[in-house]
Amino acid sequence: MKLVYDINLFIHAAAGLLSLVVLAIPLVAKKGGQLHRRAGWVFTIAMAVVALTGLGLALAWALVPLQVKPLDADASAERIAAATRSLRAFGLFFATIGLMSGAAVWHGISAIRINKAQTARATFVIIDHLAWALLGLFGLALLLLGLRVSMPLFSLFGALALFNAVSDARFLLRPPNRKSAWLIRHLQAMLGGATVAITAFAVLVLRRYLDPSGGFQLAFWLVPVAFGTFGTIAWTRIWQRRLGYGRPSATT
Template structure:
């Protein structure tokens, strides 16, 4: 078995594990044992997926000019998904912070996501590849918003909860997009390119907005009860 084929086998195995464990933390009781354990399995699988994707897609980008745009798409997608999964874990470790967070690791991962998005956008414009310049803004936004989150003091009490939730959904969007793109022909949806590439993003972002609204209402302080005492000067 060659190094390339080994990386491919690891990539497929980790992708299957990641796709399966993606759903369990979303629907399990938040903070429960199943949620935490499956979340760690998913994050670990995404780390393997990203590493092997860089090997596989990086190799194809170098040796096969005909597929460079597709290879760069998967490099960007895997980087974005793994960075979002990492963010989902890291925010929990820094949830007590009240000032800017300047960890070299966290800022580096966010910067890598932003940089990969900019490179993908530039390449897509130069090569006239709609797949790239249409997808690249997602990575740019994720990287830039993550840098902003780390470098500014928290503005709400449960900031870590919402950032964790957004990061894991973003990672899940990337995972689902990759699965659909790779298996579109087998699923009979190869002719629905726009839906394949943008469908998970539209559904995920829409669901995240409703989810965030629900939890903001849940975490908001209860309205102060109106006093039952009679107003001053009122008739007895």
């Protein structure tokens, strides 16, 4: 089990690094151009691998926590019980993060598909709604867990997952009238995936070198999310102005 876990972790880290390397290319390349599409697909596939392997890691933490994170042989029963509870709680946390990244890139691609297709295939429609529903359920569970165990990190990311789920549901259930709404949705979803990638890099790499004592570990989770959120808002407004969102929707 430990070997399978370690291989999964390696693939997870490698895919995350790849997504980070190509992250900026779709943002600066000509929208709809060959470079934009190719780099975008590399980022999408890498983030899909990150999401799937992340869910696998979270599942291991939930089902066999002490096999993948073993304690000392002389650990007391109380310590074993506490470690098991903690690892399972973080299993839910990382599962929610995995769903956030997976749902983000799925809805980013889904926005393009919805724009191009006159009628959506039933399988894709089911996955569209399953993605936001699962994200909402996991987000709610994480939010409630964070409130119960007084973990602001859990509560914040649970609330963020809920917010993302509601945004995805609103776009699917009540699509905006503007023809360019799909482009804004694609942009927002992909930037959401980018925020997850940057946050993972900050937590797994930067924190190890900049904060080895762990005194500021919460900041390595929150600062990238804050920058990603404000960056998404700013980038969205730039594109809304380019697309004439200040004018009547019939012209867009």
